[in-house]
Amino acid sequence: MIEFIRIDDRLIHGQVATTWLKFYEIEQVIVISDKLADDEIQKTVLEAAAPEGLKVHLFSTDQFTSVYKKSPIKRRTMLIYTDPQEILRCLLGGVKIKKVNVGGMKFAPGKQKLTKAVAVSEEEKKAFQELVKSGIDIEIQMVPNDKALKIAQVLS
Template structure:
């Protein structure tokens, strides 16, 4: 069972692994990222960041979706992490579950505007977040569980490109 999906362009790092572990009590983390699935150095770094006793799977978008549909995962609490809204949308289109989506960290780049203190979005990011919202999925914005949830819609309404 997927307990939450998170967008964080750094994927898995200590802040994500440990702060969300206490909030979600997850048993496994599935990283859905085409690039990281082929990068041994990144996979090793993420393994080091994984809390003790938690299973980690780093897969391509397609392979992550196949794994998430495996009935064995129904008995586990799974935290899914992707790097961008497009990847979240693609995974959600390949699975049946509809977990809430946490938008955590998306770094500032030239084509992005401020969405919240740690989240910068491009027009493409907003298009995919809007599509996810249209799927009936709750979208919240916050870096760590101790922060108050910010709803997607009010932040979305302030975005201008």
């Protein structure tokens, strides 16, 4: 079952491995990224970054949506996305999504800072607005002990 959905462009890293995985007792992580899905090196890096015993999978949005529709997820699972557009594509493809946690989204030219750790492009902002409109609860929160901030409060 999907226990936790997060956007974090750093994917599996110390913060995820030490806090969120333990907090939700995660057994497998599925990274969903159209940019990285066919990158064998990235898949190897993800597997190496994961704690021992944790299953790691890497899919494109289309691959994940297809797998999701065909076979139920039985392990306690965390989905990690790199951007909100991919979540929106999965949602439109039939994936049930109720809540999303936003971690790190790096600042780059052409992006607007929403918080210290989250910056969005115009396309990402529009995707977040669509997700919020569809009823998904989206919170910015780096680690479980931090106070969560509703993304709707900082989208302008």
